[in-house]
Amino acid sequence: MARVWTPADEAIQARDSGSRRHPHLSARARELGFETLDDLKLAVLKQRPTWWLGNAYHCPVCDLDFIDSRRAAEHVVLEQHPVLRMDSLRAE
Numbered sequence: 001m002a003r004v005w006t007p008a009d010e011a012i013q014a015r016d017s018g019s020r021r022h023p024h025l026s027a028r029a030r031e032l033g034f035e036t037l038d039d040l041k042l043a044v045l046k047q048r049p050t051w052w053l054g055n056a057y058h059c060p061v062c063d064l065d066f067i068d069s070r071r072a073a074e075h076v077v078l079e080q081h082p083v084l085r086m087d088s089l090r091a092e
């Protein structure tokens with residue numbers, strides 16, 4: 001169940017992580033083997049050709065889920081976060 005995003009969440013996360021360069025990643029992302037933002041950016045880059053075709057997305061920085069590519073893409077643009085397409089990760 002995705003929660004509603006509020007700007008206050010980001011402020012809390014930024015404070016708790018202590019560093020903008022090494023933000024805390026969601027448990028879900030770490031389960032998939034991602035340790036750093038660079039790992040995630042690389043994975044998203046690989047997904048790019050078919051990224052739009054997904055129906056399940058996850059932002060590991062915010063621990064937020066999206067069910068359509070339009071909302072996920074908005075998040076990428078607004079927050080500059082590497083939003084993963086989740087339904088294609090399993091297939092790889």
Ligand SMILES: [Zn+2]
Pocket residue numbers: 059060061062063064075079081
């Ligand atoms: Zn995010």
